[in-house]
Structures are given as C-alpha cells and as structure tokens.
Amino acid sequence: MELKPISERFILHWGEMGSRWGVNRTVAQIHALLYLAGRPMEAEEIASTLGVARSNVSTSIKELQSWKLVRTVHLKGDRRDHFETSTDVWELFRLIVEGRRQREIDPTIDVLNGFLSNPDLANEDEGAQQRIRETLEFIQILTTWSDEMLRLKPETLMKMLGIGAKLSQTFRKGSSSE
Amino acid sequence: MELKPISERFILHWGEMGSRWGVNRTVAQIHALLYLAGRPMEAEEIASTLGVARSNVSTSIKELQSWKLVRTVHLKGDRRDHFETSTDVWELFRLIVEGRRQREIDPTIDVLNGFLSNPDLANEDEGAQQRIRETLEFIQILTTWSDEMLRLKPETLMKMLGIGAKLSQTFRKGSSSE
DNA sequence: CATCAATTTCTGTACTTACAGAAATATTCG
DNA sequence: CGAATATTTCTGTAAGTACAGAAATTGATG
Numbered sequence: 001m002e003l004k005p006i007s008e009r010f011i012l013h014w015g016e017m018g019s020r021w022g023v024n025r026t027v028a029q030i031h032a033l034l035y036l037a038g039r040p041m042e043a044e045e046i047a048s049t050l051g052v053a054r055s056n057v058s059t060s061i062k063e064l065q066s067w068k069l070v071r072t073v074h075l076k077g078d079r080r081d082h083f084e085t086s087t088d089v090w091e092l093f094r095l096i097v098e099g100r101r102q103r104e105i106d107p108t109i110d111v112l113n114g115f116l117s118n119p120d121l122a123n124e125d126e127g128a129q130q131r132i133r134e135t136l137e138f139i140q141i142l143t144t145w146s147d148e149m150l151r152l153k154p155e156t157l158m159k160m161l162g163i164g165a166k167l168s169q170t171f172r173k174g175s176s177s178e
Numbered sequence: 179m180e181l182k183p184i185s186e187r188f189i190l191h192w193g194e195m196g197s198r199w200g201v202n203r204t205v206a207q208i209h210a211l212l213y214l215a216g217r218p219m220e221a222e223e224i225a226s227t228l229g230v231a232r233s234n235v236s237t238s239i240k241e242l243q244s245w246k247l248v249r250t251v252h253l254k255g256d257r258r259d260h261f262e263t264s265t266d267v268w269e270l271f272r273l274i275v276e277g278r279r280q281r282e283i284d285p286t287i288d289v290l291n292g293f294l295s296n297p298d299l300a301n302e303d304e305g306a307q308q309r310i311r312e313t314l315e316f317i318q319i320l321t322t323w324s325d326e327m328l329r330l331k332p333e334t335l336m337k338m339l340g341i342g343a344k345l346s347q348t349f350r351k352g353s354s355s356e
Numbered sequence: 357c358a359t360c361a362a363t364t365t366c367t368g369t370a371c372t373t374a375c376a377g378a379a380a381t382a383t384t385c386g
Numbered sequence: 387c388g389a390a391t392a393t394t395t396c397t398g399t400a401a402g403t404a405c406a407g408a409a410a411t412t413g414a415t416g
Contacts, residue, residue: 004298006301019200020281036306043393053377054376058393058394058395059374079385080391087305104195104198104199123184142271234406259363
C-alpha cells in the first residue's frame with residue numbers, strides 16, 4: 001500500500017511518540033497504520049508499506065496482540081493472517097491504560113506493599129517511611145479511580161467530567177462495556 | 179550517604195519504572211533519592227550514594243530542573259549547589275503530567291491541527307480523515323480535563339472523583355493552587 | 357586578580373535495544 | 387503426505403542511548 005502524505009506523517013509522528021513513552025517505534029507505527037487503514041492488513045503489506053522487515057512486523061504484531069490492541073482475522077479464500085485494530089479512540093486508550101497498569105503499576109504496588117510489610121522498614125528514616133506509604137496510597141487512589149472511569153461509557157464519562165455535550169458527540173460510535 | 183536497604187530498593191525500582199516510561203534511569207533514581215531523603219543534597223553526595231559519575235548527576239539534575247521537579251538551594255557557609263525536590267506526591271504528579279503535556283501532547287496537537295488545515299487532507303481516505311479528527315478531539319478533551327483537575331487542591335479533587343474521605347487525608351499536606 | 361573549588365560540557369566507550377536476513381517451524385492444500 | 391506458502395524464532399549487526407572521565411568553564415574567595 002502506498003501511503004498518502006498525511007497518513008505517512010501521522011504514522012511517523014506516532015512512532016516518535018511511542019519512543020518517548022517507552023514503546024518501540026515500529027510497534028507504534030504498525031498500530032497507527034492499522035488504525036488509519038481501518039481494515040485488516042497482512043504482514044507483507046504492513047512490512048512493505050512501512051519499509052520494515054517482515055520479521056519485525058511479526059514481532060511487533062505479537063507485542064500489539066499482548067496489549068489486545070490488534071487481533072488476527074482471516075479473509076475468505078486467503079490463508080494468510082490479517083491484522084486489524086479498533087478504530088475507536090476511546091477503546092484504544094482504555095486498552096493502553098489497562099496494559100500499562102498490568103505491566104507497571106500493579107508490580108509497583110506489589111513492591112511497595114512488600115516494603116510496608118517488611119520489618120526492615122523500621123530502620124528507615126521516619127520521613128522516608130512516610131513517603132513510601134504516601135506513594136503507595138497515591139498510586140492506589142489513582143488506579144482505583146481510573147479503573148472506575150474506564151469502565152464507563154464515554155458519554156457517561158464526559159458528563160461526569162463536566163465536559164460540554166457538543167464535544168461528547170465525537171464519541172457517538174460508542175464502545176466498551178457498562 | 180549509605181542507603182538503607184528499603185530506600186535502595188525503592189530507588190532502583192523507580193529507575194526501572196523510569197526506563198519503561200521513557201525516562202533516563204539515572205534521572206529517575208536521582209529524583210527518587212531526593213524524594214526519600216527529603217533534604218537538599220549536593221552533587222558529590224548524590225553521585226557517591228548512587229554510584230554514578232558526578233558528570234552524570236550534573237546532566238540528570240539539569241533534566242530534572244527542566245521538569246521543575248528539582249530546585250537548587252544553598253546552605254549557609256557552603257558554596258556548593260544543593261538540590262531538593264518536593265515531598266508532596268500530588269505536586270510531583272502534577273509537575274510530571276505538565277511536563278509530558280508540554281513536551282509531547284502539545285506538539286502532537288499542533289501536528290494534528292496542521293493536518294486538518296492542510297488541503298492535502300482531502301486526498302486521504304474518508305475514514306482516515308475521520309479518525310485523524312477524532313484523535314485530535316480526543317486528545318484535546320483529555321488535556322482540557324486534566325488541566326482542570328490538576329488545578330484543584332487534592333482534597334477538592336478527591337471529593338469530585340468521589341473517593342472516600344478516609345483516603346483523601348493522606349494528602350493533608352496540600353500543595354498546588356486554587 | 358590569581359587561586360581554588362565547583363560545575364558543566366565534551367568525547368570516546370560501553371551498554372542496550374532495534375532490526376534485517378536467515379533458518380527453522382508451522383500450516384494449508386492438493 | 388509432500389509441496390508450497392506463511393509465520394516465527396534466532397543471530398549477528400547496526401543504531402541509539404547512557405555514561406565515565408577528561409577538559410573547559412564558571413564563579414567565589416582572599
């Protein structure tokens with residue numbers, strides 16, 4: 001597939017953003033490509049469109065699947081795997097937040113909980129103890145709240161957040177549960 | 179300074195987290211150290227405590243200052259710079275979100291706006307156009323809302339978010355404006 | 357204003373991560 | 387079940403990033 005200029009720039013920018021947030025550039029690019037394409041694509045087409053090796057696509061797709069951002073579909077009369085992503089921004093956002101949470105936040109909470117139930121904690125400076133406790137509590141509050149928010153339909157959420165109705169119509173497509 | 183075991187593990191974990199979010203490991207470690215220490219430290223002490231080169235501390239501190247996470251203070255009768263960070267989790271969170279916003283979100287909004295005011299956009303597939311518009315709108319809604327939230331005092335925010343009062347007391351120290 | 361301490365910038369090296377291409381494996385179809 | 391095609395895993399190289407140590411600069415003090 002030959003990319004049109006704006007799509008190409010969108011995809012490149014997305015790759016840049018990915019890098020800055022700890023996401024492999026190619027992974028981010030592939031996701032952006034599938035997002036803009038809005039249709040299932042097979043590995044070879046992805047590779048040639050982005051100018052990367054097919055093996056790289058394979059690895060990156062696996063990564064995207066582990067985030068549940070991409071699913072495999074099959075087209076009648078074609079034995080190759082085709083890959084697609086949701087075109088719903090809100091759903092994508094939700095999946096990314098959930099992925100980050102599982103990979104980084106939850107383990108961090110475990111580590112901090114470990115510290116608090118460790119008798120050695122008493123040896124630390126009073127202030128440090130206090131701050132470790134506060135850090136844990138902060139993270140827990142934030143994740144609890146974000147869990148609740150992500151469970152809502154976007155329209156409901158928009159209302160809750162007190163954002164004007166004119167904007168919320170963007171999300172008319174709806175997605176997610178509840 | 180000799181780190182006590184739990185502080186050390188906290189700092190190392192923070193460094194790991196930093197890496198995963200696109201923040202230099204040493205930068206994250208230094209910040210964690212200053213956070214737990216809760217007092218100003220000078221470059222040499224930071225370097226020896228963390229086992230990194232002094233030059234590395236210099237660069238990292240500059241980075242942290244550009245995020246407004248660390249400020250320089252001077253102690254009477256000591257010509258060396260000393261560095262400290264806030265011990266208020268909420269304030270730190272606010273500064274990090276604001277930094278990310280300025281560095282990554284705002285430029286992305288500019289790029290997307292550029293696409294929308296570019297006549298070439300008409301050449302793109304209808305669906306792609308639509309999705310570019312939706313992406314921009316989504317990001318704008320999110321940042322508008324986060325701006326509003328971050329301007330609130332933590333207690334007010336907690337109430338808004340409907341989180342029980344028992345938790346919000348963690349943030350009694352207060353910070354930020356409004 | 358010369359000396360000394362502190363700090364920053366520069367430079368080469370080490371480490372890490374990304375990735376292409378090759379090889380191996382799996383899958384589909386006749 | 388064998389051939390053809392698709393996919394994944396492996397491996398070496400390349401690119402990028404982090405960092406120590408050296409050199410240069412800044413700035414304070416007598």
